[in-house]
Amino acid sequence: MTDLLRAKELTKHFVTRGPLGARTEFTAVDRVSFEVGLGETLAVVGESGSGKSTTARMAAKLMDPSEGTLEFDGADVTHAKGPELARFRANVQVVFQDPFSSLNPRHTVERILMAPLVYQGIAPNGSRRAHAKELMERVGLNPDHSLRYPGQFSGGQAQRIGIARALAVNPKLVICDEAVSALDVSVQAQVIELLRRLQRESGFSYIFIAHDLAVVRQIAHRVAVMSKGRIVELGPVEQVFDDPQDEYTRTLLAAIPRINPEWDRRRRELQ
Amino acid sequence: MSELLIVEDLTVTFPTTRGPVDVVKGVSFTVGRDDTVGIVGESGSGKSMTSLAIMGLLPRGARTSGSIRLDGAELLGAADRDLRRLRGDRMSMIFQDPLSSLNPYYPVGLQIEEVYRAHRGRSRRAAREVAIAALEQVGLPDAGRRADHYPHQFSGGQRQRIMIAMALVCSPALLIADEPTTALDVTVQAQILRLLADLRRQSGTGMIFITHDLAVISSIATRVLVMRRGEQVEYGTAEQVFAEPRHDYTRMLLESIPRIDDPTNDGVSA
Amino acid sequence: MMARYLAGRLAGMVLILFLVCLFTFLIFFTLSPDPAVLICGKTCTPDRIDQIRGVLGLDQPFLTQFFGFLGGIFAGRDYGQGANLVHCAAPCLGYSFQTNQSVWDMVVERLPVSATLAIGAAVLWLLFGIAAGLLSAVKEGTWWDRAGMGLALGGSSIPNYVLALALQYVLVVQLQVLPFPQAVAFGDDPVLWFESYLMPWIVLAAGYACLYARLTRANVIDTLAENFMRTARAKGLSPVLTMRRHALRPALTPITTIFGMDFAALLGGALITEKVFGLNGVGKMAADSIAKNDQPVIMAVTLLAAFFVVVGNLVVDLVYTALDPRVRITAK
Numbered sequence: 017m018t019d020l021l022r023a024k025e026l027t028k029h030f031v032t033r034g035p036l037g038a039r040t041e042f043t044a045v046d047r048v049s050f051e052v053g054l055g056e057t058l059a060v061v062g063e064s065g066s067g068k069s070t071t072a073r074m075a076a077k078l079m080d081p082s083e084g085t086l087e088f089d090g091a092d093v094t095h096a097k098g099p100e101l102a103r104f105r106a107n108v109q110v111v112f113q114d115p116f117s118s119l120n121p122r123h124t125v126e127r128i129l130m131a132p133l134v135y136q137g138i139a140p141n142g143s144r145r146a147h148a149k150e151l152m153e154r155v156g157l158n159p160d161h162s163l164r165y166p167g168q169f170s171g172g173q174a175q176r177i178g179i180a181r182a183l184a185v186n187p188k189l190v191i192c193d194e195a196v197s198a199l200d201v202s203v204q205a206q207v208i209e210l211l212r213r214l215q216r217e218s219g220f221s222y223i224f225i226a227h228d229l230a231v232v233r234q235i236a237h238r239v240a241v242m243s244k245g246r247i248v249e250l251g252p253v254e255q256v257f258d259d260p261q262d263e264y265t266r267t268l269l270a271a272i273p274r275i276n277p278e279w280d281r282r283r284r285e286l287q
Numbered sequence: 288m289s290e291l292l293i294v295e296d297l298t299v300t301f302p303t304t305r306g307p308v309d310v311v312k313g314v315s316f317t318v319g320r321d322d323t324v325g326i327v328g329e330s331g332s333g334k335s336m337t338s339l340a341i342m343g344l345l346p347r348g349a350r351t352s353g354s355i356r357l358d359g360a361e362l363l364g365a366a367d368r369d370l371r372r373l374r375g376d377r378m379s380m381i382f383q384d385p386l387s388s389l390n391p392y393y394p395v396g397l398q399i400e401e402v403y404r405a406h407r408g409r410s411r412r413a414a415r416e417v418a419i420a421a422l423e424q425v426g427l428p429d430a431g432r433r434a435d436h437y438p439h440q441f442s443g444g445q446r447q448r449i450m451i452a453m454a455l456v457c458s459p460a461l462l463i464a465d466e467p468t469t470a471l472d473v474t475v476q477a478q479i480l481r482l483l484a485d486l487r488r489q490s491g492t493g494m495i496f497i498t499h500d501l502a503v504i505s506s507i508a509t510r511v512l513v514m515r516r517g518e519q520v521e522y523g524t525a526e527q528v529f530a531e532p533r534h535d536y537t538r539m540l541l542e543s544i545p546r547i548d549d550p551t552n553d554g555v556s557a
Numbered sequence: 558m559m560a561r562y563l564a565g566r567l568a569g570m571v572l573i574l575f576l577v578c579l580f581t582f583l584i585f586f587t588l589s590p591d592p593a594v595l596i597c598g599k600t601c602t603p604d605r606i607d608q609i610r611g612v613l614g615l616d617q618p619f620l621t622q623f624f625g626f627l628g629g630i631f632a633g634r635d636y637g638q639g640a641n642l643v644h645c646a647a648p649c650l651g652y653s654f655q656t657n658q659s660v661w662d663m664v665v666e667r668l669p670v671s672a673t674l675a676i677g678a679a680v681l682w683l684l685f686g687i688a689a690g691l692l693s694a695v696k697e698g699t700w701w702d703r704a705g706m707g708l709a710l711g712g713s714s715i716p717n718y719v720l721a722l723a724l725q726y727v728l729v730v731q732l733q734v735l736p737f738p739q740a741v742a743f744g745d746d747p748v749l750w751f752e753s754y755l756m757p758w759i760v761l762a763a764g765y766a767c768l769y770a771r772l773t774r775a776n777v778i779d780t781l782a783e784n785f786m787r788t789a790r791a792k793g794l795s796p797v798l799t800m801r802r803h804a805l806r807p808a809l810t811p812i813t814t815i816f817g818m819d820f821a822a823l824l825g826g827a828l829i830t831e832k833v834f835g836l837n838g839v840g841k842m843a844a845d846s847i848a849k850n851d852q853p854v855i856m857a858v859t860l861l862a863a864f865f866v867v868v869g870n871l872v873v874d875l876v877y878t879a880l881d882p883r884v885r886i887t888a889k
Contacts, residue, residue: 063472064443171330200329200499205543227472230545257547271477272547273502279530283541286531344790375793387784391883392806401802402792437882453792 059236109182115174172203325508385446396434651853671838690773713767821869825862
């Protein structure tokens with residue numbers, strides 16, 4: 017499998033200034049290396065402060081690493097600027113946690129969905145409206161609602177708009193930063209299914225950032241477990257979940273609340 | 288087992304520009320002494336409004352009907368003075384976000400002391416001793432010194448421990464926990480759930496545990512109330528609700544939960 | 558930690574004051590008409606102008622003049638030579654071109670007037686502004702709230718001089734409950750002193766009171782909506798304790814910052830109020846000196862205002878650090 021994205025020793029130091037000018041430096045991400053293959057989903061999991069979101073932002077080039085390199089499609093994009101960066105942006109899209117704050121409330125869905133094409137200077141297939149409607153259909157939204165505003169949709173529907181916007185430029189990599197964390201469990205299940213279907217149809221890769229290991233198990237091919245800025249374990253999903261090598265991964269897995277398996281079994285037998 | 292709290296046909300109505308809206312519609316359940324009732328539902332199900340109605344903390348303008356009896360005394364329509372005497376003493380509550388639920392301007396010890404003093408009217412020194420003991424009880428190390436620290440100087444899990452100490456300082460008969468672990472990391476959540484279960488067992492406090500997370504409920508509740516859009520969908524023992532759900536909505540919720548141990552049956556049809 | 562912070566802040570303050578000095582000096586050096594001509598008056602010979610220039614050092618290059626001025630503040634300086642020599646002791650801000658008075662003496666004489674005005678007004682606007690804001694916040698949405706805030710909005714849009722003239726007309730001319738303001742020392746006649754300052758205090762305080770009422774109201778309403786207020790109610794605290802302990806401090810702490818800055822700015826002189834009531838404060842001195850292009854006095858009032866603002870800034874930061882535990886220095 018060829019690697020689409022390759023992160024080598026990515027490191028991010030933050031310097032914070034206290035209210036009275038006290039300078040403290042801390043390392044949010046410490047020499048993190050990973051690859052994402054074509055059509056693959058790499059999940060990055062960790063608790064708050066583990067550095068997973070900072071890693072995602074560096075992979076999306078929304079933030080420059082302090083040290084380390086980032087390669088995309090075989091080219092070093094660590095310091096990409098201008099047209100090189102534009103090409104990267106056309107290939108790598110991000111879906112954020114809170115759909116409402118990442119969608120302009122004063123723009124129609126059609127305008128939101130076409131914005132990435134306008135920025136990238138790409139002509140849509142056919143008319144703008146037709147393309148927007150097609151995207152809405154792909155993510156399971158009613159295409160007749162293309163002239164509505166984000167506020168007129170539910171949380172799950174708004175997240176579908178966020179996903180459709182990411183797909184508008186036909187990206188090779190979609191980075192989901194806690195994209196299903198804020199959703200109710202029934203809606204969450206539907207959005208996970210949507211993300212998996214879209215990958216089957218279009219063959220792009222995901223970097224899936226999440227704190228919920230159960231969600232990660234549903235979608236990831238490989239999992240990187242982060243703690244205190246470092247990857248403590250990285251491997252195929254079955255191995256990480258069924259035969260975790262690292263102590264922290266084991267603690268994390270043991271902490272997840274489960275429904276009494278006996279009750280679960282009886283419920284299934286009834287159906 | 289005599290019942291501690293009896294909620295009957297509780298309805299909560301809010302006036303809106305488009306007329307009155309019922310956010311809780313005819314909910315009935317009971318909490319026994321030494322019992323944990325889980326209320327589970329998705330956003331907008333009315334589970335938090337139910338708990339605020341019990342505490343008498345509904346936002347201005349809310350109207351209620353039905354009955355809420357604590358130890359036989361009717362709470363709905365009771366004078367605010369009388370409710371105030373019960374809050375923090377006979378019934379107390381912890382919330383989802385412990386950081387914003389604590390006043391950032393005062394040391395945590397003082398915030399615990401003032402509950403005790405409000406209800407027991409004791410000296411500052413006596414209250415402080417009780418507060419430090421409460422902090423020790425929830426497993427905060429070095430409680431005597433830490434009592435003088437401010438909320439921002441603690442981790443998320445420690446803050447929730449402080450909230451629990453504050454809620455239990457007067458040994459209430461009823462503790463309402465509204466999504467107490469939702470904002471916490473999963474390893475911290477496990478610790479807090481264990482702490483709540485242990486303390487509840489030791490003190491014989493009745494508990495209402497509100498959450499959107501069915502797996503959390505199954506680990507802590509003896510009885511479960513499932514709510515949806517203000518309505519009571521299902522109410523029964525935890526075993527009955529999880530093993531033999533009667534309602535389609537409960538079944539759908541249970542099937543939607545992503546399973547850590549069994550990826551083949553994840554509720555997501557492949 | 559604290560010492561290092563303070564040292565850094567003090568160095569910053571000195572730098573800012575130096576720059577204010579430099580730019581003010583530069584502006585007057587390049588833009589204003591020749592002071593020697595102004596001093597000399599209408600009938601003046603070129604020799605006389607040259608002589609004045611020599612005495613004031615106006616024939617020197619810019620930097621020499623600038624550092625001469627700075628040196629005068631810290632070490633004193635001499636003007637002229639030989640028999641004409643005048644020594645100006647530190648802190649020397651030069652002499653007024655208009656009256657030949659020592660500018661430092663003028664400042665020392667007028668500062669108490671501006672300070673009295675500022676302190677009295679501050680007491681009034683804090684008292685009434687915060688009380689009105691609290692009342693409005695607690696009774697949010699009621700008739701009380703709307704009337705109070707309508708008044709505050711209207712009040713803050715009335716210019717000072719209009720209010721001053723209206724008050725004088727009503728209280729002094731029509732009702733005759735107050736005498737016309739007079740320059741009288743507190744020790745000579747405390748009652749007349751108080752009566753003389755009352756109107757200027759009210760006029761100066763009015764705009765601020767309206768502003769502070771709106772600020773207080775907004776802050777209290779925001780605080781009442783905080784989660785910790787819900788906790789306080791859930792704890793069964795009395796409404797008085799809930800309000801006094803849990804709501805007031807978070808709501809009023811940000812106001813101390815704004816107050817510090819407003820008050821510091823006023824110590825540099827309340828131009829319009831002083832002028833309207835004929836109070837001999839720093840503000841009136843500034844207005845008069847600008848009108849007459851009295852360069853040493855303008856320099857002095859500019860520096861004085863900058864000094865108060867910079868010191869006020871530091872005091873506000875230190876006070877805020879003491880009031881809000883979240884920004885307190887944690888190092889022991």
